[in-house]
Amino acid sequence: MPTTPNNSNRTSTGSAKSTTSVTQLQGGWKEVKDEVTGDCYYYLGGDVRWDKPVEAVGGGGAQEVYDSPYKSPYKYDNDDYDDNDDYDDYDDNLGSGLGGAVPEPPPMTPQQETRLGLGGMEDEEEEEEEDVPISYLVETMNDLENHWESVKKYTEDREKGRRKLVLQQRRLQKIEMEEKENELLMKKAEEEKKRGVKRAAQIAAARRLKEKEEKERGLREEEEKERRKAKIEEREKERERLEEVKRARERKAKERELEEGKKAEREAVYRERERLRVEKEKLEKEERREKLKQKEKLSRAASPKRERGELPPQPERSASPKPGLKKAASVVVAAKAVARSSSTVAVANKRGVSRPSKVGAAHTPTSSRHHGHRHGHGHHSQDPPTPEKKVKPEKEKEKEKEKAPKKEEKKEETITNPFAHLF
Structure with a gap:
């Protein structure tokens, strides 16, 4: 039986009849389908024979021709199709197994073979032509008719058996097609x-991967949140530290301002x-100047009278001053000490030097002036330097030595600064 070609990748080539369709298959095969009965015929190459479709049945150029609609096979070995071709190459036992063997035609007798000219062909040249009687011809015609009747019956029986076989083969083919x-379908289902x-x-793998990515993303987000939180805390600490530094600076600035x-x-x-x-020194200097002027006036006015004897001689001064003079001298010396300490503090502040703990330690008398003797009396006195330390001419120094009261100078040696604890 012909093998069924691969039916995949079909391309329809149109239809030559209204009830049939032709589909081009792989390898040059074509499928002819009857839309009414559902029968399919396959053939390879050549023109379509609608009455008897053609299909290749193997090598050697052999083909099968099916009689529609029973697909009755006829084999032939050439391209010229002939309906009257005999069945010599078909199996004589084709009908076996289909309900009994097909009866063979009766054998011909030697007389029939001789009458039909099928007997042994002897030397025809030696035989002489004989006149054949009419009875012999009639008998021969009857024998031929009988023989052809038997052949016809044999052919019909053989055709019936062949058709049964074809139907069985078609059923088997259909079963095989269904199995295939x-x-x-099973392969397709398995695939x-x-x-x-x-x-x-x-x-599932994609889902697991997605879950893993989501988990990792969640962990990254948590880490990022923790990192941002830590940064915020660090910024808060830094801001607090800066505020503390600022407050400390402000506090120090306030203390500095205070x-x-x-x-x-x-x-x-x-x-x-x-x-x-x-101002006090100026006033004192003015007072001393005024006193000196008055004394000079008095001395000038009194000296001529004393020389003339009009005034009594001046009494000698004792070493110890009177109590009233002693008290006045102490007051003047204390005032001078206060003025001297104030000037020392002012000079130290101007120069950027811290004030001393004791004024008396910063200013000590460093120079001693020698006064001349007046009326036979002389003594040494120490006078503290003035803050300005002006250098006076020699004449002024001599005048001051003469005019300065001796008792006050002597008293200044023993008096200390009573206001030193205030500074």
Whole structure:
């Protein structure tokens, strides 16, 4: 039987009849399908024979021709189709197994073979032509008719057996086709199942990968939150530290301002004291100057009278001064000490030097002046230097030595600064 070609990748080539369709298959095969009965015929190459479709049946150029609609096979070895071709190459036992053997035609007798000219052909040249009687011809015609009847009956029986066989073969073919289709369906189902399993595995793997990525993303987000929180805490700590530093600086600035204010107040007090001291010194100098002027006037007025004897001689001064003079001298010396201490503090503030703990330690008498003897009396006295330390001419120094009262100079040697504890 012919093998069924692969039916995949079909391309329809149109239809030559209204009830049939032709589909081009792989390898040059064509499929002819009857839309009414559903029968399919296959052939390879050549023109379509609608009454008897053609199909290749192997090598050697042999083909089968099927009688529609029973697909009755006729084999022939050439391309010229002939309906009257005999069945010599077909199996004589084709009908066996289909309900009994097909009866063979009766053998011909030698007389029939001789009458039909099928007997042994002897030397025809030696035989002489004989006149054949009419009875012999009639008998021969009857024998031929009988023979052809037997051949016809044999042919009909053989055709019936062949058709039964064809029907059986068609049933087997159909079963095989169904089995193949079932196998194809099973394979397809298995492939679909494999693809489904593979797809399910891929989906599961994708789901696991997605869950893993989501978990990792969640961990990264948590880490990022912790990092941001730590940064915020660090910024808060840094801001608090800066605020603390700022407060400390402000506190130090306020303390510095207070110190500067106190220092300015002290400097103002020192400046005021210095001003008062300077004014006091000026007043004292003016008073001394006035006293000296008065004394000079009195001495000038009294000296001529004393020389003329009009005034009594001046009595000698004792070593110890009178109590009233002693008290006045102590007051003057204390005032001078206060003025001297104020000037020392002012000079130290101007130069940026801290004020001393004791005024008396900063200013000590360093020079001693030798006064001349007046009326036979002489003594040494120490006078503290003035803050300005002006250098006076020699004539002024001599005049001051003469005019300065001796008792006051002597008293200045023993008096200390009573206001030193205030500074």
